[in-house]
Amino acid sequence: MDSKMESEFEKSKSGDKDERYEAYQNILNVTNQKVDWAYEIWDQLLEDLSHKDNHQRSRAAQYLANLAKSDPEMRIIKDFPKLWEVTYDEKFVTARHSLQSIWKVGISGTPQKEMVMEYMVERFKNGTDKKNFTLIRNDILHNMKNLYNYFNDETIKQTALDLIDTVDDKKYRKKYMDIWK
Template identity: 70%
Template sequence: MNSDILKEFERSKSKDKQEGYEAYQNILAATDSKVDWAYEVWDQLLEDLTHKDNHQRSRASQYLANLSKSDPEKRILNDFPMLWEVTKDEKFVTARHCLQSIWKVGIAGEEQKNMVMNYMVERFQHCQAEKNYTLIRSDIIQNMRNLYDILDDENIKTMAEQLIETVEDIKYKKKYKNIWK
C-alpha cells in the first residue's frame, strides 16, 4: 500500500470533520477500482464494523463493500454477515449508508451476487416490523437496479419486479416501480 492511501485511512479517523470527510471521499475514489492492498486494511475494517463511533462503522462498511472487487480469496463470503449487521445499526443513518453500498459486493462475482441478492430478498420480505421499512425496501430495490445496470442479469430485474408486486401500498409500489423506469 502506498503511503498516500495509508495517510488517508489515518485522516479518515480525524476529529476534524472536514479532514475526515475528505479522506473518506479519497478512499472511496481509490477503492472504486480494483486495488492490490485490500488485505492490508481488511481485518481493521472488519474490526471497525463494531467501532463505538457510528461514523467509523459506516465508513468501514462502505470501504469493505468497495473492496469486495479486490478480494481474490473471496473473504467477503465469510465476512459478509458482519457487514450485513451494519445494515441494521442502531443509528439509522449508519445502517442506511451501509445498505446503500452493499450492492457493490455483488459485482465481485457470481457467488457474491447470489449471496447479496439472497440477503436483500429476505430483508425485503421480512422488514415490515422495522422502523423506516419503506426506505429500506426502496434502498434494496435501488441496489438491485444498480446490480442490474452493471451486470445486465435479467434474473435480478425479475426478482425486483416480483418483490415490488408483493407490496400492498399503492403509493410505495409506484415508488419502487419508478426505480426501474
C-alpha cells in the same frame, strides 16, 4: 499500500470534519477500482464494523463493500454477515449508508452477487416490522437496479419486480416501480 493511502485511512478517523470527509472521498474513489492492498486493511475494517463511533462503522462498511472487488480469496463470503449487520445499525443513518453501498459487494463475482441478492430479498420480504422499512425497501430496490445495470441480468430485474408485486400499498408500489422505469 503506499504511505499516501495509509495517511488517508488515518485522516478518515481523525482530524477535523472536512479532513475526514476528504479522506473518506479519496478512499472511496481509489477503491472504486481494484487495489492490491485490500488485505492490508481488511481485518482492521472488520474490527471497525463494531466500533463505538457510528461514523467509523459506516465508513468501514462502505470501504469493505468497495474492496470486495479486490478480494481474490473471496473473504467477503465469510465476512459478509458482519458487514450486513451494520445495515441494522442502531443509528439509522449508519445503517442506511451501509445498506446503500452493499450492492458493490455483488459486482465482485457471481457467488457474491447471489449472496447479496439472497440477503436483500430476505430483508425486503421479512423486514416490514422494522422502523423505516419503506426506505430500506427503496434502498434494496436501488441496489438491485445497480446490480442489474452492472450485469444486465434479467433475473435481477424480475426478482425486483416480483418483490414490488408483493407490496400492498399502492403509493409505495408506484414509487418502487419508478426505480425500474
